[in-house]
Structures are given as C-alpha cells and as structure tokens.
Amino acid sequence: MSTNRLEAFSDGVFAIASTLLVLELHVPPVGEGPLFALLVAQWPAYAGYVVSFLTIGIIWVNHHAMFALVRRVDRPLLFLNLLLLLVIGIIPFPTAVVGQWITDSQGAPVAAALLGVVFLSMGLAFGAIWVYAVGHHELALEGIDPGLARSAIPRFTIGNLAYLVGVALAFVSPLLSLLLYGLVAVYYIFPTLPGAKQTSDVRRSATGTADPRPGGSGDNDSP
Amino acid sequence: MSTNRLEAFSDGVFAIASTLLVLELHVPPVGEGPLFALLVAQWPAYAGYVVSFLTIGIIWVNHHAMFALVRRVDRPLLFLNLLLLLVIGIIPFPTAVVGQWITDSQGAPVAAALLGVVFLSMGLAFGAIWVYAVGHHELALEGIDPGLARSAIPRFTIGNLAYLVGVALAFVSPLLSLLLYGLVAVYYIFPTLPGAKQTSDVRRSATGTADPRPGGSGDNDSP
C-alpha cells in the first residue's frame, strides 16, 4: 500500500475526530437562567475543545512530516497506524469527560488524568510507528541517515514525559495538568525551539537527498 | 508541507463542520402536538442552519482562492490555519445556541452576538493568514504584486466590519443581526460586486503570470 492511501484515510480520521469535539459543547436549556452566565459556566468545555483540537491538529502535522520519510507501508506498520487512529478517534470522549467533570472536586483529578492517559497512548503509538519505520530500512526513504532518524526519538520522549507528568499533576491540580497538555501542543508546533532542531535536520537530510517533489516536506520549517 | 495537504485537511474540517450543523435540528417528540406546527415552530433552527452552512461554504471557496496564491506553507502559517479551522469547527455550537434561544427575549441578543463573535473570529483568522502570506514573499506565488495583494485587504475588512455591526445590532434586533450575517455570505459569493473587483484582479494577475495549471484559479470569476 502506498503511503498516500494511508495518509488520506488518516487525514479523514484526524479531521473528523477534531470536528466531532464540538458535539460535546451543549446548548444550555432555555429557562435555566441568563444565557450569558450559562455560557460562561461552561468554560471548561471550551478549554477542553481548544486543547484537544490543537493536539489533534499538531499530531496531524507531525504525522505528515513522519510519513514524508516513509517509502512504503507493510502490514505491521499499517496495524500500528490503525492503533494510533483508534486512539485519535477516542479523544472526543475524555475531552467531554473533562468538560463536564473538571469543576467537580471529586471527579476532576480522574478526568484530567484520563485525558493525559489518552494523549500518552497517542504519543506512544506515534513513537512506535517511528521506531518501527526507522528500524526497517526497506520502508524508509533511501536518503535517511539512521543516526539522525534515531536522534528524533528524544523529541517524542519529551512530549510523552510531559503527558506522564500531566497525569500525576492531575491529582494535585487538574487545571495545571490541562494547561500542560496545551503547552505540549504549542511545543510541537515550533520545530525551531531548543530540542526540536534534530527533527528538522532529519527531514532536511532526507528530503534533500530523496524527495523529488517540488516544495517537498523540508519546506515546512521556518528558516 | 505542500499547500495540497493543508487544503485537503482543511476541506475535511469545512465539509464536516457544515454537515454536523444538521445534528442541531431536533426531531419534535411524538405526542407534543401536531407535527406540522411543531416543525414550523423550529424555524430559527433552520435559519441558523442556512446562514452557517452558507458562511462555511463561502469561506471554503475563498480559502481555496487564497491558497491558490500561496506557494509553500511554513509553521506559523500552519498554526494560523489551525486557528481558523478551530473557529470553523466550533460554528455548529453558536448556531445551535441561536436555534434554541433566538425566540427567548432575554437570551436572543446574547445568542445572536455570540454567533457574530465567532464569525468575526473566523474573519480575523482568515485575514491574518492573508496578511502573513502576502508579507512573506518567499511563501507567495512569484507573480503576485504585493500592492495588488494588499488591496484585497479592504474586502476582508468589509466582512469583518459587517460582523462587528451584527454583534452590536444583536442587542437591538437579534433577527436583523442574523439577516446581516446571511448577507455577508451572499456578498462574498459574488466577486464582481462593487468592492470585490480587487480580489479578482489579484487573482488574475497572479495566475496569469505564475499558475501553470490548466483551468487555474483565475477561472472562478464570472466574466
């Protein structure tokens, strides 16, 4: 299977999962009070929407960057990608749990930890795809230096560690934990931040050698 | 990242957000009265559906027209586009609020203003993408004259001003405010209306010079 097909299906799941998040924002029932106050009281649901939408959006961006380095897809890779999509597809559920329980003192830690566990599973599935593709050189583009490719792994690890910290933090301060998840998304947007350098280098090295497309994947880094 | 990928993902969000609008139309429960009367009583929900569907549809059209002039996408542009999609994705929520609260005298102004604020955010995110892309000539197609490109900005501004007026108008007449949002969508459909001339010129100039595709983006203007 060409990576194009896999990416098209994955794009569909990414786009749908992020857009379904809106269904967890509920219209306040008429007659329960002034609309403005009712809308403001739902702020945790909006915060969850923003954090999860950005997280899915960033994972989409990095999914493309990753598969720009993959030449072909075998069955185990296909299965790992399905696992990633299975986790992406479930994100609206813990997001909704956060939206409704984050203001309940008993439930808030569990809700925030649940979201972190799902984000962590996403990060691990993403990392597993990368490790598998890099470790099977018949799958990766020819120009990729395995050393450089491996050096991108610390970057995934940072995100996963942050999610792990977030899960623990949920039992101290659920809101700080949510904030941390949001910061991870922002961190992954900017590949030129300290610690992000390697990924860009890998990409540039690979595309410089093997990507024949005009305006290929190396272009999405700000200079 | 090529603009194709970004457009495909954006298309997904546009299509899903507009189609999810239908989920806010609720089936009247059996036994509450004659079906015809119950259906007619839901007219505000249908009006909201039409206004929001057309608004998303038009933004989709103009999103393509805009990215036809963009040669490549860097990380900040990607992030601005994610912000736009985040706003597009949330549109079904204020639309549903309007559908249920527009006939409630206390809540109607807040509901209509909320929809306007979301549309205004959409317009500002759209304008920010344009200003950023035009201001970084390594991103835009080579044939684009920056002066012409900049002259399209007033056109965005007109829409945003109309949304701003709509937000204020909501506190006088929520229904007139809804009508105004609908008119903005219709205004953006027809690029040959007075005030729309510039955009077409930019597009023609750019595609005439640099767009190698047969039937390229200059073709979508009626003569």
Place this chain on the structure above:
Amino acid sequence: MSTNRLEAFSDGVFAIASTLLVLELHVPPVGEGPLFALLVAQWPAYAGYVVSFLTIGIIWVNHHAMFALVRRVDRPLLFLNLLLLLVIGIIPFPTAVVGQWITDSQGAPVAAALLGVVFLSMGLAFGAIWVYAVGHHELALEGIDPGLARSAIPRFTIGNLAYLVGVALAFVSPLLSLLLYGLVAVYYIFPTLPGAKQTSDVRRSATGTADPRPGGSGDNDSP
C-alpha cells in the same frame, strides 16, 4: 476553480451526510422490555436509513457523472452546487422525523411529505446545475452536443415528478410514499432502463470526443 476541488468538497458532504444517518438510530433503553421486540419496533427508522442512504449514494454517483462533463466552474455554478449540498446536508433531519413519526397516524403524512419535499428540492437543485452548465457552453466540455445534453433533462424530470407524486401520496399512504422514494433511487442506479438511454448517450458522446482520461466517465455504463 477546477471541478476537482468542487467534487472533493462535495464528496465530503455526501459521505458525511450519508454516514450521519446512523445517529438517528437510537439504542432502546435497558429495562423497557425484551431487546428483540424493541429493535423490531424501530423498523421505520431502518427503512428511512436505507432509503436516504441509497438516495444520497445515487445522487453522488450522478453528481460525478454530471461534473465529468463540466470543464470549469464559475461563481453561479459554485453557488448552485452549495445549494445542492445544503439540501443534501439536511437529509438526516427529515429522515429522523420519518423514523419517529411514521407510526403516528396524525404525524405520518406530514413526515413522509417533508422527506419528499427535501428530496424534491435536491432534485431541483441538481437539475438547475445541469441546465446552467449546459446553457453556458464555456463551462461544458467541448465535445458535448447541446441537443443531446438537453435530452437528459426529461430524465431528471421523471425523478422530480415521482417525488412530487410521493408528497401527494403521503397524505393517502405514508408508507407507499416512502416506498416510492426508494424506487426512485433504484431507478437512477440503472441507466440502461428505458428512459435512461439518453444520459448514457450524452456521456458517451462527450467522453468519446473530449475526455482524455483512461477509463473515463463513459465507462460506468453497463454495455
């Protein structure tokens, strides 16, 4: 705008609208009786699902067949297509109304008529796109004979008349009316039935002359 873009966005709306239909099938609440009996009692919802899914599917097929004959898209055509999509997107709503009201003697005629009115609007929007595209020869493929193209119009008219009859029939027998809508979908699947000949001829004539794609649109007719 190229027709490819328009078709991709339209495909999205078609696929999403047909898949959203499933959300109108409700899980019977535990404790209300034996599950099998509760599931069987929902048969009208399943019937509505099948009729609407097939209708959207067939319109999708014919939408592609139509746009295979269109060379480029101008703003009015874009707007007509948005109107069609707006109607397609709303189909899950009348389908759900039918599913819940078709067994209510008072509401059944209104529900079945509502579905017919929406299908009729869909048919009219579809016909309007065809008439507009055929009437503006700068939009159509060069090889199309306007006479042949015009001869496809009776075929659209048959479907629209059937929907009109269905709306009237709804007030006599709502179930027969549903059955008729289903038959229209089946009728449009098979272009070799009597009365469908012309459409195939148009397509063959057009693609034989001007469609350079291997396996182009003329191929979807059984010999």
Place this chain on the structure above:
Amino acid sequence: MSTNRLEAFSDGVFAIASTLLVLELHVPPVGEGPLFALLVAQWPAYAGYVVSFLTIGIIWVNHHAMFALVRRVDRPLLFLNLLLLLVIGIIPFPTAVVGQWITDSQGAPVAAALLGVVFLSMGLAFGAIWVYAVGHHELALEGIDPGLARSAIPRFTIGNLAYLVGVALAFVSPLLSLLLYGLVAVYYIFPTLPGAKQTSDVRRSATGTADPRPGGSGDNDSP
C-alpha cells in the same frame, strides 16, 4: 467511473463510520458516584469501540487491496459497493446496542448476535463485490489469473463462517462472541498467516503484471 473516485467516497464512509463510534461513549452524569467507578462500569462500550474500529479499519485495508485489482467500475459493481457502504455506515448502531445491553442478561445474546449479523452482512457484501469483479474479466486488471483470484474466496469464507459461529455463540456466551469478532479483525490484518497466502499471491501476480504504480499494491505484504 474510475476506481479512484469510488475509493475516495468509500474512504470517506469508512473514516466517518469508525470515528462516529466514539459518540456512543457517554459521559457519566456528575453526581451519580465516583467518576473512576462510573468509567470502569462502561467497559463493554470500550470493548465494542475497539472491536468495531478494528473491523472497519481492516475492511478498509482489504477494500483497497481488492480495488487495486479492479480496472473499471460498472453500475452493478457500484451498487454492490453502495450496499457494502450502507452496512459499514450502520455499524455504530449495533456497536452502541452491545455497549448498553451486553451486561443485561436478557438482552446480551440479542445484542451480540445483532453485531454479528451486521458484520456477516458486511462480509457477504464484500465477497459479492469480489465474486462479481472476478467473474467479469472486462472489469479486472489484465494480469489477474482467474484461478488465483478464485482461490482467495476461501479466505472470505473463513471470516463469514466465523461471524456465523459468533451469532450462534452469542446465545451461549455473548462475551466470547465479541471476542471472536475481534479475533476475525486480527486474522485479516496478517495475510501471511496460514490460509492468507493465496490473497497475497493474487495481489503479487496482478501487480507484477499490470500495476504500473511505483510502490503499488503488492508492497503491503510483509515478506
């Protein structure tokens, strides 16, 4: 109609149906007890999500593998594919029924059997497409040996028999029946398991002869 179009629309339905599954996971209402216990009590819904997501994902993979061998699509094939999509689109419904009824001793067998009947219908529709395409050599790629193609049919039959066993098993142990459905998905992931060899051979034979795409469909088998 080219197979590309058909696959793009099918991909949309596959991606949407699998992502809609999440909407059947319900947020426990605040105040009904400790959140953790409430979440754990919903384990059947998660199990249903995983089984149905994987099943749709695998069918997507095999749908592509199948259409890689099809050269063109006629109307009956189009209709068979619509039937398959109609079944795929309904999967979230029996999945939700399982999620809510599997712990109800009276309803569990019916729920598990319903899911099996839907999966079986999916398998039969899939097999019907294959049999039809292989039986009409003007539709299949030229390099396909009909004998080899026919030898893939036992593989479909194994899955369908497993679903049939699952339906019967539902009346003995609904949970074992669910487990069996999950195993079928896992079975179809790995084409190198005993009994899967033939499919791979068909694919390799076909693509080796007639598929001109670099990295064509023969690549998705692990060596």
